Amino acid sequence: MNTKGMNRTIEEPESSVRFFEGEKRLVLTGLLGFLLAGVCAVWVALYGGPVSPDGNISKAFSFNAALGIFLLSTAAIAPFSAMRARGRAFFRWSYILLALYSYFAETVQNFRGVNPRFVKEGTLYDEIIGNIFALVALLLVLYYLFFAIQFFRKKAYLRRPALVVGIRYAMIAVMLSFMAGIWISVNNGRTVGIHGNIIVLHGLGFHALQALPLVAWLSDRTSFSKGARTKWIHLTGIAYVLGLIALGWQTYLGRGIFEWSTLSFLICACFLISLAAGAQVLRKPTDPNGVPRSL
Incomplete structure (x- = not known):
């Protein structure tokens, strides 16, 4: 007691x-x-x-x-x-x-x-x-x-476990975005090869700062079990970060984001998985208590 x-x-x-x-x-x-x-x-x-x-x-x-x-x-x-x-x-x-x-x-x-x-x-x-x-x-x-x-x-982490886990993935994505910004400076421009455009990687990395904490915050307010909330937050974050890494490699090779290749398929798959995981959280009913739960 x-x-x-x-x-x-x-x-x-x-x-x-x-x-x-x-x-x-x-x-x-x-x-x-x-x-x-x-x-x-x-x-x-x-x-x-x-x-x-x-x-x-x-x-x-x-x-x-x-x-x-x-x-x-x-x-x-x-x-x-x-x-x-x-x-x-x-x-x-x-x-x-x-x-x-x-x-x-x-x-x-x-x-x-x-x-x-x-x-x-x-x-x-x-x-x-x-x-x-x-x-x-x-x-x-x-x-x-x-x-x-x-x-x-x-x-x-102890303050808001679920939310902070989402923010951690967002911070990794933001660091990748900053690296893309440095790449633009060193490259003296955003263009790489014929179709590569670093600015796409730069922008998507920063948007993780809105998307991933939002998914974590929403999951924290649903009736998901502890294990399910953890799964969806990690799945969303890992897929998003892997999508950024694949996009970075695609750009490094001088290829456009819509150019058909194995990497393009991987990029689309990663972001679709991240989007689907986030959508799954939206479909779950809100916790009847209306308060955040801890992981």
Whole structure:
């Protein structure tokens, strides 16, 4: 009886953790990305995307929207990382500052007709902005690696086991996406071979940050047994990550995602399995108690 009481005391503060809790500033920074994307969308609708000599407002639109989604997704799961207040503050403010610079470089430079990543015949100012942007991109990866590691600690797992397992797979996918981003920089562009496009791998990796935690969160609220919830979360995550790895290899070979090959079949199979596993969770009735269950 005393043991149950002790467990209840430990679990109550953990179950009180909510999405976005304590991350108002990071959320606002993410919403800024949508605002800037909206401005870019209006410009493209009125004047078109290209800006002479080497800018493109369409790229600024997609970048700002993508970074905004990424920041909002990060803000949603940050409370479950089990980081101490000081660690979360360090990560939060570091990412806010890095994101603000990224918005500035991507938006302003494209409006000036300059590619912020690959400057061609730009001024000294443009070269400086581009070099700082490259450093910022590297720091975004390193700080997020620090953030991702927190979800592999036992303390994070004990807070919300099912959800954190899903987040762990998402973190692996995000790291693959960051590697694809570095690949784009080293490759001086997104194209590999005749049909390979690294940006597909880059984008799908980041979308795991929305898809996999969502499946885990939904499974945590269903009437699935403990073993079944574990199975569906792992199946969804493993299939998604394997799909990304196969897609990366397909891209490395210079082949397009729709080019017929054994790898293309494997990529489709992996993502279909991941999608089907997630759909299976949606079909299961919600736990009548309406509260998350632990694995």
